Structures are given as C-alpha cells and as structure tokens.
Amino acid sequence: MLRDINLDEISDGRLYTSNDMAKTDCKGCDGCSACCHGMGSSIVLDPLDVCRLSQGLQQPVNRLLAGPLELHVVDGIILPNLKMTGTEEACSFLDSDGRCSIHAFRPGICRMFPLGRFYEDHAFKYFLQIHECPKTDRTKVKIKKWLDTPNLKTYETYISDWHFFLKDLQDYVMKLASDQTQTDSDNTAKTISMHVLTQFYLTPYQPDGNFYDEFYARLEKSRLFTSSLHI
Structure with missing residues (x-):
C-alpha cells in the first residue's frame, strides 16, 4: 500500500x-x-x-x-x-x-x-x-x-522488483482515473487487475520448482503486456 x-x-x-x-x-x-x-x-x-x-x-x-x-x-x-x-x-x-x-x-x-x-x-x-x-x-x-527467510538476497531483490512493477501499474491506473471517463478507466483498471491476479496469484506455481524463476518468467510476460498499454 x-x-x-x-x-x-x-x-x-x-x-x-x-x-x-x-x-x-x-x-x-x-x-x-x-x-x-x-x-x-x-x-x-x-x-x-x-x-x-x-x-x-x-x-x-x-x-x-x-x-x-x-x-x-x-x-x-x-x-x-x-x-x-x-x-x-x-x-x-x-x-x-x-x-x-x-x-x-x-x-x-x-x-x-x-x-x-x-x-x-x-x-x-x-x-x-x-x-x-x-x-x-x-x-x-x-x-x-x-x-527467517531462505535465499534472503534473492528474496529482497524479488520484493523490490515486485513493488516497483506494481507501483508503475498503480500510477498508470490512478492517472487514467483523472484522464479518462470513469467507465473507460474502470474497464482498463479491471483488465490490469485481472491480468495481475491471474498471472501472479491464481495460476499455480510448481511445488517442486524454483518460485523465483517462474515469477521472473511471468514478470517478463507481464512487461510485454504492460508495454502494449504504453505503461
């Protein structure tokens, strides 16, 4: 927040x-x-x-x-x-x-x-x-x-990367709210939220895999998605 x-x-x-x-x-x-x-x-x-x-x-x-x-x-x-x-x-x-x-x-x-x-x-x-x-x-x-966190340096890098990726999306959504009609901005915000929820939360990670490798692969895909929105 x-x-x-x-x-x-x-x-x-x-x-x-x-x-x-x-x-x-x-x-x-x-x-x-x-x-x-x-x-x-x-x-x-x-x-x-x-x-x-x-x-x-x-x-x-x-x-x-x-x-x-x-x-x-x-x-x-x-x-x-x-x-x-x-x-x-x-x-x-x-x-x-x-x-x-x-x-x-x-x-x-x-x-x-x-x-x-x-x-x-x-x-x-x-x-x-x-x-x-x-x-x-x-x-x-x-x-x-x-x-009490394994691979702490990797974890801290991940936390930072996630925070600033999310912040860019949040800044973009908040800007839309002031630049577009409420219906258009609400629809775009919903599209972005559903992408984030599906890509990073709802789609399971492999239980025997490397979370960070999977996360960064998903992050790369999401950056392509956000670039199409001109974020």
Missing part, C-alpha cells in the same frame, strides 16, 4: 539493512497477538506469500480467497490480503490459543514485524516501527535472522 510517511514520527529514525541489529525480538510474543488483530485489509500479500500459503495449506488459491483471504483494491489494483474475522477482528489464521497456525509459512509482512520497508531508488531498507508493537522489552537481533 502506497503511503506518505514521516520516519521520524513512526520509527527510531534509522534505516536498516538485513545485516544490522534491531530491537525486534519480543521473546516469542509471550502469548500476545495484538499485531494479529484489527489490521483491516492492510496485510497485502505478494505472489510468494500466496504461493507459500497455497502449498503449505495444500489448498488452491481460489479456495483460500473464499475463506481466510480476501480481495481489495490497493491504489487502483485488486490484490489479496489476510482477512480479519469476528468481533475482535482477528486474523483468520489465529488458533484458539491466539497463536499463528501458519507460522512456518507466514507472509512477509508478518515475518518482518515490527519492521517495515522504506522504498527508494528501486530498492528498500527496513525501519523499526515504534508504535505498532505493545511490547517494550524487545531485545536486539540481527535482521537477517529475524526475517
């Missing part, structure tokens, strides 16, 4: 790389699941998130979208996010003890919390959110260890 942020207001004022130490470790959360409640539609999922959920739960993506996931418009593009349920607005994947039932293959946003990503110059760095986690006794840990 694109938003203007003032790092001085929401962070400790520093930008981190994965080799830095940051106060992220809250001792296994000690039964706290505050960050898994009341998040609305803000836990937006990238293609690897959905691939891992589909393979980890052994369910096709369309079935997940009828259950613990949902679709929302994010800056003009329809994307999946974790669904919050019940009166407490709890993540659909919390168990009866308030613990994450998908911890081994949890999404990237959950994996890095309380860190966030600050994108700039076709790359990103991490920042430490200081108001989001109620725990005040967190200890320092190397970010690389905290993220």
Whole structure:
C-alpha cells in the first residue's frame, strides 16, 4: 500500500539493512497477538506469500480467497490480503490459543514485524516501527535472522522488483482515473487487475520448482503486456 510517511514520527529514525541489529525480538510474543488483530485489509500479500500459503495449506488459491483471504483494491489494483474475522477482528489464521497456525509459512509482512520497508531508488531498507508493537522489552537481533527467510538476497531483490512493477501499474491506473471517463478507466483498471491476479496469484506455481524463476518468467510476460498499454 502506497503511503506518505514521516520516519521520524513512526520509527527510531534509522534505516536498516538485513545485516544490522534491531530491537525486534519480543521473546516469542509471550502469548500476545495484538499485531494479529484489527489490521483491516492492510496485510497485502505478494505472489510468494500466496504461493507459500497455497502449498503449505495444500489448498488452491481460489479456495483460500473464499475463506481466510480476501480481495481489495490497493491504489487502483485488486490484490489479496489476510482477512480479519469476528468481533475482535482477528486474523483468520489465529488458533484458539491466539497463536499463528501458519507460522512456518507466514507472509512477509508478518515475518518482518515490527519492521517495515522504506522504498527508494528501486530498492528498500527496513525501519523499526515504534508504535505498532505493545511490547517494550524487545531485545536486539540481527535482521537477517529475524526475517527467517531462505535465499534472503534473492528474496529482497524479488520484493523490490515486485513493488516497483506494481507501483508503475498503480500510477498508470490512478492517472487514467483523472484522464479518462470513469467507465473507460474502470474497464482498463479491471483488465490490469485481472491480468495481475491471474498471472501472479491464481495460476499455480510448481511445488517442486524454483518460485523465483517462474515469477521472473511471468514478470517478463507481464512487461510485454504492460508495454502494449504504453505503461
């Protein structure tokens, strides 16, 4: 989700790389699941998130979208996010003890919390959110260890490439909304959203394949598609 942020207001004022130490470790959360409640539609999922959920739960993506996931418009593009349920607005994947039932293959946003990503110059760095986690006794840990993500450098490159590809599409859709009639811009936005959903989310990735190789092959096809739209 694109938003203007003032790092001085929401962070400790520093930008981190994965080799830095940051106060992220809250001792296994000690039964706290505050960050898994009341998040609305803000836990937006990238293609690897959905691939891992589909393979980890052994369910096709369309079935997940009828259950613990949902679709929302994010800056003009329809994307999946974790669904919050019940009166407490709890993540659909919390168990009866308030613990994450998908911890081994949890999404990237959950994996890095309380860190966030600050994108700039076709790359990103991490920042430490200081108001989001109620725990005040967190200890320092190397970010690389905290993220617990195999092939981290490849993953970070993928996250950056996905973000800026998506941002170009979102900028294009938002520009159409001001330049075209609402019907024309809505139809184009729907075409782009359906392409993104089908190409990157709904079409299964090979369970025994290399996700990144498949993703970049799809990205190349999508760049041909977007070039036909003059994006």
